[in-house]
Each structure stands twice: as C-alpha cells, then as structure tokens.
Amino acid sequence: MHTAPSPVPQTRARQSGLALAxxxxxxxxxxxxxxxxADPxxxxxxxVGFATMVALVGCGLLGFTDVxxxxxxxxxxxxxxxxxxxxxxxxxxAVVVGAVIVCAAFGAALGALGLTIWTQVVLLSAAGGLAFWLLQAFRITGPGAAIMVFAAAGAAGFADTAHDVGVVTLAITVGAVFGWVVTMWPAxxxxxxxxxxxVARALAAxxxxxxxxxxxxxxxxxxxxQAREVVALTPRRRVDEHTRELFALIDAAEKVVDGRSRDSLDPAHRDFAGLAxxxxxxxADVRPPSTTEIAGIEALRPDGVFREGVRRVGDRSILLDVARLTAACLIAGLVAAxxxxxxxxxxxxxxxxxxQGAHYRHTVQRGIQRVMGNVAGAMIAVGIFAVEPGYWPLVIVAIVCQTCGEMFVTRNYAVAQIFITTVALVLTSLGASGGAAVAATRVCDTLIGxxxxxxxxxxxxxxxxQHHLAA
Structure with a gap:
C-alpha cells in the first residue's frame, strides 16, 4: 500500500530549496x-592599524621577521x-586574547607533532567550533572565530619543533596583549x-x-x-553631567517610541538627527544644561560578563549553530585536502x-562578499608579489590594507575583504614564499569553503x- 510522504520533510525540502534559490x-x-x-x-x-604597525615594525627592527x-x-x-x-x-x-593564544599554541603543537593535514583539518575544525561557541556564549562581536583558526593554521604550517611552538606562542601572546592595551587606552x-x-543609535532608531x-x-x-544598559555601565567615578544628559536623551527617544510627539519634549532634545x-x-562633547537625575542606576547595570556567558554556554540554539558550523568546516577542509x-x-x-552570519540571508550575503573580495584581493597581491618587494614594503602594504579593511568592514564586507585578503596573503608571505600560486589557492579554498x-x-x-524571503 502506497503511503503519502510526511509533510515535515516536504516542508524542510521546500524551505531549503527556497534558501538555495x-x-x-x-x-x-x-x-x-x-x-x-556606519558608526564612527x-x-x-x-x-587597529597602529597595533599592526607596532608589531611588524618592532619585529623587523629586532630581527624577528620570521614570526x-x-x-x-x-x-x-x-x-x-x-x-x-x-x-x-x-x-x-581578555577572553579573545586567551582564545587566540590557545588556538595558536594548539596549531603549533599539531605542526610540531607532524600530524597529517587530514588530522589537522579534523582537529582545527573542532577548535573553530569551540572558539565560535565561546564567542557566541559571551556575545563577543568582531572578526569572529576565523581569526583563531587562521592563527592556528598558520602556526601549524610554521612549527616543526618544540622550540617553534614556544616562539609562535610568545609572538602571538605579545601581539594579542598589546592589542588589548591599545583597545583599552581610549577609556x-x-x-x-x-x-x-x-545613544546615537537609539535616537536614529x-x-x-x-x-x-x-x-x-x-x-x-x-x-x-541597549543604550540604557550601556550608559548604566558607566563607571561610578565617571558618572557626571554628561552621563545625566545621555539618560535624558534616552528618555526622549523612549517617549517617541511610546507614541508621544517630539513637540512634548524639551526643545534641546527634539532634533534627533542633529543630536545623533x-x-x-x-x-566633541555635547554638554547642554540639564537637571536630569539618574534614578536607580545600580539597578540598570546588567549581570557580569562571566556570569552571563556561563549561563549561555548551554543555550540550545548556540549548540545547534556550533554543530552545523563545525560540520561545514570539516567538510570544506576535507574536500580541499x-x-x-x-x-x-x-x-x-x-x-x-x-x-558566522546572524541568519541565512546574512550568510549568503557574506559568502558572496567574501568570494568577490578574495578574488580582487588576490589579484592585488599577485601584482605586489610580481615586483618581489622586501620586508619593509610588505609591512607598509599590510599596515595600509589593515587600516582600510577596518574602515570598510561595517560598511561593505566585500570592499573590506579586498584589503583583508591582501593583508592575509602578505602576512603569509612574510614567513614563507608567496606568489601567484598562494593567491590562486586562497581563491579556490574560499570558493570551496x-x-x-x-x-x-x-x-x-x-x-x-524568513529573512531571505523578505528580501
């Protein structure tokens, strides 16, 4: 007797088909x-460019160009x-710094042990999944776990002995800690x-x-x-008149969200576009006179970072994302191998x-942008390698491209990828022979991945x- 197929698989198949379309x-x-x-x-x-410059110039002057x-x-x-x-x-x-160091040391150890590329793909795909899990649980935004896997992959290719493992780990530790210092200095x-x-985002929204x-x-x-939470995190010693004014602007934005007219607001708070x-x-500090009092700022402060992160470690949606990301990394690496x-x-x-995309439409968009940027960046790198520049010209290229990539990463990822790919290939060539072959491999690997x-x-x-359907 013929049995009709279950509607669930049909729904899943149709949804996946629409996604691929x-x-x-x-x-x-x-x-x-x-x-x-984009914001500033x-x-x-x-x-970021300054941190990169200090690392590359410092290593060059000290004679550590290989690391x-x-x-x-x-x-x-x-x-x-x-x-x-x-x-x-x-x-x-600090979590990011620790993750980068651990992944680089792990990759270097794999290289020193002489493990096959197949084994490295398996283990580093798992490491990528773990890094992604950590970043998601602690809500850490930015380049993502790709940085950790790139560090591990580079270290695996560099290290042949226990001494190499130590050198790589030390070099990346110094760089990561310096990056932390540079990031915190503006505080x-x-x-x-x-x-x-x-607050500017709240006003604009x-x-x-x-x-x-x-x-x-x-x-x-x-x-x-989000704005209320961020302002509430202002250190106690930094709560001043400007903090009170920021809370007043948040209150003004909330009133508009609740349906009240801007005409009901303080005249100094009506021009949302100008204030944003x-x-x-x-x-440029905005410090108009204000008598706003902050009530219960302590109650507005969110839980600590580690407490919040530990609570999210077992989040089912994060675990499912980790599983599919790890599987995709493993398949892509094995196919390329x-x-x-x-x-x-x-x-x-x-x-x-x-x-790493927030939803499927974002995944497709990032994929397209990554391929486009990698192709263009690889072509630029081939042109650079053709003139056989020495260490210092490559350092200049890396600094400029790293800075430009950071300027565009929130505006258009494809443009940012042009610079990021160039930097990646330049950094790869600092420790080994570069050239058109490496650039071509980068493009092929990216397409597969x-x-x-x-x-x-x-x-x-x-x-x-349903984000892709709305688009």
Missing amino acids: HVASPAAWRGALEMRQ TVALALR AAFAALGTLSSAFLRYEPYPRLAPKL LLHPHAPARVA ASAIEAGDDASESAARHAVS ADLRRIR ALGLDHPLWATIGALTAL VAIGVLVAAATIKRED
Missing part, C-alpha cells in the same frame, strides 16, 4: 553590493568588540564614547519609526534598551566565516528564518 536572486547580490551607513570607524581603524606575522595577527584582538562599554570590554577582550581619554554611540511598522518600533525599543550626529563625533590544495584550512575558514558553508546553511536553515 536566494543565492541567485538579484536581492542577494544587491545586498552584497550595498554600501551601508576612522578612530577604530587607526587603532612578525604572528605578532601582527595577535594584535587583531583590537578589532573585536567595537563600541562595547569599557567595563564589559576589558573582560570580554582614559574618552570614557563616554561607547555610551554616546549607543526612534527617528526612523514609521506609523504602523511593528518592525521599526521593535528595533527602536531594542536600541533604547553630534554624539557620533567622539571627540582531497583536491590537493596547498592550504585546505583556508577552506575551513571560508565555511566558518560564512556561517563558502559553497559548502551556504549548502550546509540551506540544509539546516531554521524554520523561523
């Missing part, structure tokens, strides 16, 4: 090419957690900067509410809640980067994920 849709490619507005980026980009790339890679800890309030930034960034000069950005649009209202409420623009100018590519772990990184990442994302797409 989105890859070829005009909306996906338009989204990949869109240049978005120049100061942050210069910070300069690892020191520079460690300084990328400074690229994490943009706009995070400093009391939360310090412990979260002494501009302690209100993260709070100002959060409240101003963008459209009548009858539940999505824009929900987004505005979230932005207001002023607040985003980190170096089976094809005989020289750097199969780059395919693992490609899959990992794609699946992104393709497998998108396929796994489509096959495991969550039933409630």
Whole structure:
C-alpha cells in the first residue's frame, strides 16, 4: 500500500530549496553590493592599524621577521568588540586574547607533532567550533572565530619543533596583549564614547519609526534598551553631567517610541538627527544644561560578563549553530585536502566565516562578499608579489590594507575583504614564499569553503528564518 510522504520533510525540502534559490536572486547580490551607513570607524581603524604597525615594525627592527606575522595577527584582538562599554570590554577582550593564544599554541603543537593535514583539518575544525561557541556564549562581536583558526593554521604550517611552538606562542601572546592595551587606552581619554554611540543609535532608531511598522518600533525599543544598559555601565567615578544628559536623551527617544510627539519634549532634545550626529563625533562633547537625575542606576547595570556567558554556554540554539558550523568546516577542509590544495584550512575558514552570519540571508550575503573580495584581493597581491618587494614594503602594504579593511568592514564586507585578503596573503608571505600560486589557492579554498558553508546553511536553515524571503 502506497503511503503519502510526511509533510515535515516536504516542508524542510521546500524551505531549503527556497534558501538555495536566494543565492541567485538579484536581492542577494544587491545586498552584497550595498554600501551601508556606519558608526564612527576612522578612530577604530587607526587603532587597529597602529597595533599592526607596532608589531611588524618592532619585529623587523629586532630581527624577528620570521614570526612578525604572528605578532601582527595577535594584535587583531583590537578589532573585536567595537563600541562595547569599557567595563564589559576589558573582560570580554581578555577572553579573545586567551582564545587566540590557545588556538595558536594548539596549531603549533599539531605542526610540531607532524600530524597529517587530514588530522589537522579534523582537529582545527573542532577548535573553530569551540572558539565560535565561546564567542557566541559571551556575545563577543568582531572578526569572529576565523581569526583563531587562521592563527592556528598558520602556526601549524610554521612549527616543526618544540622550540617553534614556544616562539609562535610568545609572538602571538605579545601581539594579542598589546592589542588589548591599545583597545583599552581610549577609556582614559574618552570614557563616554561607547555610551554616546549607543545613544546615537537609539535616537536614529526612534527617528526612523514609521506609523504602523511593528518592525521599526521593535528595533527602536531594542536600541533604547541597549543604550540604557550601556550608559548604566558607566563607571561610578565617571558618572557626571554628561552621563545625566545621555539618560535624558534616552528618555526622549523612549517617549517617541511610546507614541508621544517630539513637540512634548524639551526643545534641546527634539532634533534627533542633529543630536545623533553630534554624539557620533567622539571627540566633541555635547554638554547642554540639564537637571536630569539618574534614578536607580545600580539597578540598570546588567549581570557580569562571566556570569552571563556561563549561563549561555548551554543555550540550545548556540549548540545547534556550533554543530552545523563545525560540520561545514570539516567538510570544506576535507574536500580541499582531497583536491590537493596547498592550504585546505583556508577552506575551513571560508565555511566558518560564512556561517558566522546572524541568519541565512546574512550568510549568503557574506559568502558572496567574501568570494568577490578574495578574488580582487588576490589579484592585488599577485601584482605586489610580481615586483618581489622586501620586508619593509610588505609591512607598509599590510599596515595600509589593515587600516582600510577596518574602515570598510561595517560598511561593505566585500570592499573590506579586498584589503583583508591582501593583508592575509602578505602576512603569509612574510614567513614563507608567496606568489601567484598562494593567491590562486586562497581563491579556490574560499570558493570551496563558502559553497559548502551556504549548502550546509540551506540544509539546516531554521524554520523561523524568513529573512531571505523578505528580501
């Protein structure tokens, strides 16, 4: 007797089919090419570029050019957690520093033990999943676990002896700790900067509410809640008149979200666009007179970073994301290894980067952007390698490209990837022979990783994920 198939598999198959069809849709490619507005980026980009410069120049002057790339890679800890309030930034960034060091040391140990590339792919895919799990649990934003896996892959290729393991670990430790110091230094000069950005976002979101649009209202409420939490994290000794004014601006935004007219607000608080623009100018303090009192600021402060992170470690949704990301990394790396590519772990990184997306549409968009950026960046790197530059010209290229990449990463990931790919290939060439072959391998590995990442994302797409259909 013929039995009709269950509707659940049909629904899953149809949902995955629609997800895959989105890859070829005009909306996906338009989204990949869109240049978005962003919060202040120049100061942050210069910070990361400065950290990279100190690492590369310092290693060059001291004669440690063979491990300069690892020191520079460690300084990328400074690229994490943009706009995070400093009391939360310090412990979260310490988690990043520790993860980078542990992954690099682990990768170096694999290389020193002489394990096969197949074994390295398996173990480093697992390490990538664990790093992703850690970052998700502690809500750590930024380049993601790809940095940890890249550090581990590079270390595995470099280390042949126990001495090499020690040298690599020391170099990346120095770089990562310096990145932490560079990131925390502005807390002494501009302690209100993260709070100002959060309030500017709240004002912009409240101003963008459209009548009858539940999505824009929900987004505005979230932005207001986040701003209140960030300002509440202002250290006690830093609570001043400006802190009170920031709370007053949050109250004004919340009133608009609740449906009240701006005409009911204090005249100094009605120009949301102008106030948001002023607040985003980190170096210009806005201090209009205010008599606003802060009630119960202690009650507004969220739980500690580690307590919150430990609570989220067992979150089922995070565990499911970890499982599919690890599987995609493993498949991509094994496929690249089976094809005989020289750097199969780059395919693992490609899959990992794609699946770091917040939802499926973001995954596809990031995948497209990564491929486009890698192709363009590889072509630039080939041109650079063709003139056979020495160490110092490559250092200049790496510093400039790292800074430019950070300027564009929140505006358009494809443009940022052009610079990031160039930096990655330049750093790779500092410790080994570079050239067109390495650039071509990078592109091939990225294509494999992104393709497998998108396929796994489509096959495991969550039933409630409809972002790609809305697009």
